[in-house]
Amino acid sequence: MQPSSDVNRRIARLAAHLHPSNPQMEGYFGLRRANCRAKGGAPGFKVAILGAAGGIGQPLALLMKMNPLVSVLHLYDVVNAPGVTADVSHMDTGAVVRGFLGQPQLENALTGMDLVIIPAGVPRKPGMTRDDLFNINAGIVRTLCEGIAKCCPNAIVNLISNPVNSTVPIAAEVFKKAGTFDPKKLLGVTTLDVVRANTFVAEVLGVDPREVNVPVVGGHAGVTILPLLSQVNPSSSFTPDEVKYLTDRIQNGGTEVVEAKAGTGSATLSMAYAAAKFADACLRGLKGDAGIIECSFVTSAVTELPFFATKVRLGRIGAEEIFPLGPLNEFERIGLEKAKKELAESIQKGINFIRK
């Protein structure tokens, strides 16, 4: 009799021939080498990226594989998941990586996850608004959220797919229909607006962007992106021309990238950075770290709208506290009214997509 470890090794070798590059893929029948490896024993969280083979998904997978709070990383896409999974899984960091390809593997990708990050969907081309993506992305987000409701209803969801002002209401309606909606756990990712605001404000002030924090409230499209320059930390003053320049640039930062990429997509690298920063904040909150505050588009009573982005405190159960807008100046009050008008329509459009 051969010892069973020898037999297993032979089976693994044979399987590697048949399935040479995909030992981490769902459906691989040999030994799961990555799953078998000792991982240094660090406890961590299970994170899934849906749309992991895309422009955002790939660098985000890389950044999440580098996050020491992640113990298991599931990479799901309808195309190219095996290649991205094989590639990322060779990084010598702690997280175990597994790949999942196509709808039949969605449930296994989601089961047991603590955090699900969704960058699945089509990006803009020059001349398009984010709302022009609604027809394709709304259906994608609905399907993925139905999977979350079924397989990991307690997971925190970070929703990146545009138009965020509508996809977050879509996700909320899907979860309500399934009876799993927890408003604290559904977070629209607006971190890129804050990242851009910090960068552009730091340029104007001539300081290091890491020392600047600009609250950006409202939503994630055009005039709904409302930077509160009167509340910049550290406290700073701007001329009216600077306020106008900065507000326009922050509101149109996405379009600036879409135009520069000239038809090949929208922000992917800065977005992956922003998504990884936000996901890390969520994980630190889950772990019990205190004082984690980020802006996010969430279910909110801060205005009369059902969803709104403001600063939130992230904790063990998600967005545990939602902060009010704080004092606004006249320019910001006018901006807020414009933002609310557009937001109301985008939110309703998302709700109607599921209810009607």
Ligand SMILES: NC(=O)c1ccc[n+]([C@@H]2O[C@H](COP(=O)([O-])OP(=O)(O)OC[C@H]3O[C@@H](n4cnc5c(N)ncnc54)[C@H](O)[C@@H]3O)[C@@H](O)[C@H]2O)c1
């Ligand atoms: N919230 C933000 O700040 C922000 C910033 C940048 C981009 N975005 C949005 O993120 C989305 C993705 O952008 P990108 O540049 O990565 O696009 P991309 O086309 O490069 O990648 C999208 C990925 O989603 C996958 N996908 C499509 N349908 C899917 C499904 N049903 N299930 C799983 N995966 C699916 C595609 O196969 C692709 O790999 C776009 O909607 C874009 O507008 C949001």
Ligand SMILES: O=C(O)C[C@H](O)C(=O)O
């Ligand atoms: O602008 C886009 O379409 C992508 C994203 O929302 C962004 O702000 O970069």
